[in-house]
Amino acid sequence: MGTVFDIQHYAVHDGPGIRTLVFLKGCPLSCGWCCNPESQTFQPQLRYVAFRCQKCLRCVESCPRHAITHGDVGPIIERTSCQDCESWPCLEQCPGGALLRTGRSMTATDVIEEVAKDIDFYRNSGGGVTFSGGEPFAQPAFLLELLSLAKRRGISTAVETCGHAMPQHLQAAEPAVDHFLFDLKVMDPVRHAQLTGRDNELILANLELLASLAPHKITIRHAVIPGCNDDALNHEAIVNCMNRLGLRSLHLEPYHPLGEGKYAELGRRYACDADARSLKPERMQLLKTFFIERGLDCEFA
Ligand code: SF4
Ligand code: SF4
Known part of the structure; x- marks a missing residue:
């Protein structure tokens, strides 16, 4: 692997x-x-493509680690909390494809x-x-x-x-x-x-x-x-x-x-x-x- x-x-x-x-x-x-x-x-990472974001903020609720918070112009990702995620639930919730997994x-x-x-x-x-x-x-x-x-x-x-x-x-x-x-x-x-x-x-x-x-x-x-x-x-x-x-x-x-x-x-x-x-x-x-x-x-x- x-x-x-x-x-x-x-x-x-x-x-x-x-x-x-x-x-x-x-x-x-x-x-x-x-x-x-x-x-x-070496670890997979979360990418946030801002221009695709619909500002629905579904990702905020989906993250079990509370790594995403409400910002003035959309979600804010706290990178130190978003590490070694096992199931990446935020990706499934994102309607615009603004969140991507790399790796x-x-x-x-x-x-x-x-x-x-x-x-x-x-x-x-x-x-x-x-x-x-x-x-x-x-x-x-x-x-x-x-x-x-x-x-x-x-x-x-x-x-x-x-x-x-x-x-x-x-x-x-x-x-x-x-x-x-x-x-x-x-x-x-x-x-x-x-x-x-x-x-x-x-x-x-x-x-x-x-x-x-x-x-x-x-x-x-x-x-x-x-x-x-x-x-x-x-x-x-x-x-x-x-x-x-x-x-x-x-x-x-x-x-x-x-x-x-x-x-x-x-x-x-x-x-x-x-x-x-x-x-x-x-x-x-x-x-x-x-x-x-x-x-x-x-x-x-
Ligand atoms: S990848 Fe996992 S830890 Fe990171 S924001 Fe999404 S749900 Fe939260
Ligand atoms: S779920 Fe996707 S489209 Fe909605 S605020 Fe989060 S990143 Fe943006």
Whole structure:
């Protein structure tokens, strides 16, 4: 059993061909720019979509923990009281679909049954399943079971990882993974800790480990976040690291603030002050050229 917060079909990024993306809940990092804030905690969470709310306040009466109270403009959810709910009665009472549960327990067999529905697409396009998150290695036993079941069905596999994982879990998974999409966010350890909540010592050691096992499986992913990691020193350090480890494939992802609204739905504040407008296509093209001139195969989304 594991906790999954989304399964998306017919994706064309996040690995080759047509893919199904399985999002596992829980992450050891806490990047301020994360576009999936619902991925960060391990427990299922309540989302409140304000524009769907009819202000009927049925949810107030339904909650056995008194986690919802009357507010001036609708319900107010007390997040510390709304934890580990067993039956989620507020969802059933909500007529407008304003309350949503994010995260559910699934067996690995059920996940792979869902993934296998598109097996013909994978065969025709060279695609497969990509396990993402959150951090998939934060549920290591579940991930290993998923990988093993996918392989038994002949489905190609990819894992998108922030690299903050136990090395033995990476080692155990490696034979069943066809593609690693490995994030490098910030190379300076102090800055990494400031921006993600943890330094990058373990991440870089894990990248070195994977590069020694299967360098051909690794694509480095670098999310370009203006004002956070979009500077020459960081980019030179990425080049040096990849060249030292014999890695060539780099995928850039321009920052976008599309996940901003989800923070409010989870009762959180969006704390990233990156300026998306400063990240024009010309800037991404310049960056791509920068990396190609230094010997890397570079693309951007
Ligand atoms: S999920 Fe459970 S605890 Fe949270 S508001 Fe709804 S009924 Fe109350
Ligand atoms: S039950 Fe749903 S629609 Fe009614 S007040 Fe609560 S969140 Fe809004």
